[in-house]
Amino acid sequence: MDEIEMAAQHTEKHSDKLAVLIDADNAPASIATELLTEISRYGTASVRRAYGDWTTPNLKSWKDVLHKLAIQPMQQFSYTVGKNSTDSALIIDAMDVLHSGGLDGFCLVSSDSDFTRLAQRIRESGLKVYGFGEKKTPQPFIAACDKFVFIEILRTQQTPAAEGEPAHEKLQPMMRAAVDANARDNGWSALSSVGSFLVKNDPSFDPRNYGYQKLSELVRKQSYLEVKEVPATDGSANVHVYVRYKTKIKS
Known part of the structure; x- marks a missing residue:
């Protein structure tokens, strides 16, 4: 490992057993493969289920990928229109799986705010909740998750946004709060701690939302930040990354 990235990602145990529950009525099948690849960053998808009325033609695209990805279709008839x-x-089903035990977390795939209370209830039981949905997902559902990933970033490689765009205007105050909260006496903050703070403060935070694969790449592109690397003292090839606000030079 050549650098320490977001603690929220690297501190997760890849052996964690996760239940992946997909609202097939509310999630596109086109990102199914990328979705499971992303989930593998947080643990093992031990339970894979997709819910919908499989007798209708609306879910044909999902039917084409279910068996390929070992996702179990869960039939639910639509008894009433609307x-x-x-x-x-x-x-x-989520509550049944929760009480059966043996899992470390849930992955809820939907952009529907109806799952907000479910996410809260799972977290109250001490399990992790990872949400996956489109950018239109209501904020209450996003906030109810430990980590929320916008599925748009799973579709294609994102291109870096210009610093003057709204996304970066929102980023600077978030970054300042994270750096300030974790700064040592010399002003430097460990990037891993900054990443952890950002995700705790905003579960939807992800450097890919800004067009970068890694947090270190994102911070290096911010003109107001200074970055340094410090080799590990244990003899390994690891490099610790630190960040701080640039010191203004007095004239």
Whole structure:
């Protein structure tokens, strides 16, 4: 490992057993493969289930990938037009899986705010909750998760946004709070601690939202930040990354 990245990602145990519950009515099948690849960063998808009315043609795209990715289809008929029976089925099943034990966390795949209370309930039981949905996902559901990933960043490689764009305007105060909260007496903050703070403060934070694969790449592109690398003292090839606000030079 050549640098220490976001603690929220690297401190997760890849052996954690996760239940992946997909609201197929509310999630595109086109990102199914990328979704499972992303989930593998946080643990092992021991339970893989997709919920919907599989008798309708609406879910044809999901049917094409279910067996390929070993995802179990969970049938739920739509008894009433305009009522989402899929949500209720997923929530009930999630509670059954939760109480059966043996899992370390859940991955809830939907952009629907109806799963906000479910995410809260799972976290109250001491398990991790990873949310996956589109950028239109309501903020309450995002906030209820330990980590939330926008599926748009899983589709294609993102290009870095210009620093003057709104996303970066929002980024600077977030970054300042994270750096200040973790700064040592000399002003330097460990990048791993900064990354952890950012995710705890905003579960949807991800450097890929800004067009960068790694947090270290993102901070190096911020003109107001200074970055340094310090070799590990244990004889390994590891490098510790630190960041701080640039010191203004008095004229």
